[in-house]
Amino acid sequence: MQTLDNPNLTANNSPAFDTTIHRRKTRPVQVGNVTIGGGYPVVVQSMINEDTLDIDGSVAAIRRLHEIGCEIVRVTVPSMAHAKALAEIKQKLAETYQPVPLVADVHHNGMKIALEVAKHVDKVRINPGLYVFEKPTGDRTEYTQAEFDEIGAKIRETLEPLVISLRDQGKAMRIGVNHGSLAERMLFTYGDTPEGMVESALEFIKICESLDFYNIVISLKASRVPVMLAAYRLMVKRMDELGMEYPLHLGVTEAGDGEYGRIKSTAGIGTLLAEGIGDTIRVSLTEAPEKEIPVCYSILQALGLRKTMVEYVACPSCGRTLFNLEEVLHKVREATKHLTGLDIAVMGCIVNGPGEMADADYGYVGKQSGYIALYRGREEIKRVPEDRGVEELINLIKTDGRWVDP
Missing domain, CATH: 3.30.413.10 (Sulfite Reductase Hemoprotein, domain 1)
Known part of the structure; x- marks a missing residue:
């Protein structure tokens, strides 16, 4: 028999369903003047298309994005020259506009580039799948535990200087796993699966933690929404088991363009946000970066997570x-x-x-x-x-x- 003593009922005996999204508790990670996680509003990100060597073009592109609500901007640094160009970009932004939180995308395991760019940006994004130390062989059927551990030791040795640099500067790192670029030993050990993505991220997290570095944001992107959803949910489960509270960067990679690209991104990002998972988002469209920002805010507004429009x-x-x-x-x-x-x-x-x-x-x-x-x-x-x-x-x-x- 239902009574008013039942906490699941309202005064008129109707079910008291909670309509509030309860976000997963995460540690705050500072990126410039923006905080990801820690209960702060979900942060909107995008990435410029300009070649970073084009100083003026890059400054203009970053400013365009920031002025329409993009709170963190990512740039690509494929070479040492690109890394050094970021010093000029950052200086020119401060002189002609205002400081904007910048993230550098470091390709492959180019540590010299990463160490240089870490001086000039607020966060460095690395992809664990590109830290490759094994030579693929057509007849391999497995990795022994010794081989797996040996490569892990090489990764740690390579990653350590960057982690220490970011730690000592009070800067952040995004460990950005992509479903389409898992390392070969992860593929052999876990398969082309969400589990492989999660274990890849955890390997890098544990290296960072061993060096007393915790300013970490995690992403596990995939071009297929069900894979992306499974990877993030499993990541949350594993972090809960391990007592980790790192914020998550959500995105459906290579979502395409037009209406379908927007729907695909919303299906992935919106589903997880509704479950309380996610602290920063990027909608990846094959269009001008400025087109991504309204989609981000529409997702957040629809879920009641941010109010930026009528x-x-x-x-x-x-x-x-x-x-x-x-x-x-x-x-x-x-x-x-x-x-x-x-x-x-x-x-x-x-x-x-x-x-x-x-x-x-x-x-x-x-x-x-x-x-x-x-x-x-x-x-x-x-x-x-x-x-x-x-x-x-x-x-x-x-x-x-x-x-x-x-």
């Missing part, structure tokens, strides 16, 4: 709709899209309108032919002719002192 609630339209809903929604959005933080509902009729828009700050509802009912929360404020609907909505927002000029 939240519009609108019904899908049906035979009861009393005006051109698509046209009116467009007009309302164009007039109010700069009012960050507001929830505005545009509903076609009175049947579902007040109920489905109950959480909105303002409502615009077709209540009778030719007239619009304007609501503040659940309260109907006034009815106005349809052709004055948007104007009167603006006036209502102004009356409440919540309007700002675009």
Whole structure:
């Protein structure tokens, strides 16, 4: 028998379902003036396309991204010249704009490049799958434990100077595992699996920990969403078992472009965020980097993790709709899209309108032919002719002192 003493029920005996996303507890990792993890808002990242040797082009590209909300920007450093160019890029950003948290993508096991670039950026990203010390042979069927450990020792020896440099400078590292580039011994030992991805990351984490370095962010990206989901979930399970609390960088790699690229990224990133997993995200599109940022913020806003735009609630339209809903929604959005933080509902009729828009700050509802009912929360404020609907909505927002000029 259900009673009010049951903590899973509300006062009216309906189930008390928790609608809040409870994020996994992670340690804070500082990247420039931005903190990843530690309960801070989920951080948005992207990567410039420009050749890092193009100082002015790179500075302009970083600035474009930062100005539209990209909080951490990644650059590629395939050579020592590229690494040294980052010193000029960082200086020019500070002189002409402002400091921007920068991450360097170090290719292969180029430690000289990594040590140089570590002087000039806030975080270095390494891919464990590119630390290759074995020569592939066509007739190999396994790695013995001795061979596995010997290569692990070489990795540690190679990685140690970079870890010490980042540790001593108070900078960060991303251990970025990619499903498509697992090292051969991981493939032989664990297969082309999420387990192989996780064990690859753990090997590098343990090297860092042995050197008293904990400013680590982990990513386990794959181009297939189910693989990506399984890898991150397994990583969380293994970290929980080992008492680790490293923040996670989420992404679906090589997601493509257009609508499908956005849906694919959202399916992977959004699913994990809804489970409380993830502290920073990047949507990887085969488009201009600037196109990635709105997708990131849309995912975060949809989940209630960050509020960076107006939240519009609108019904899908049906035979009861009393005006051109698509046209009116467009007009309302164009007039109010700069009012960050507001929830505005545009509903076609009175049947579902007040109920489905109950959480909105303002409502615009077709209540009778030719007239619009304007609501503040659940309260109907006034009815106005349809052709004055948007104007009167603006006036209502102004009356409440919540309007700002675009």
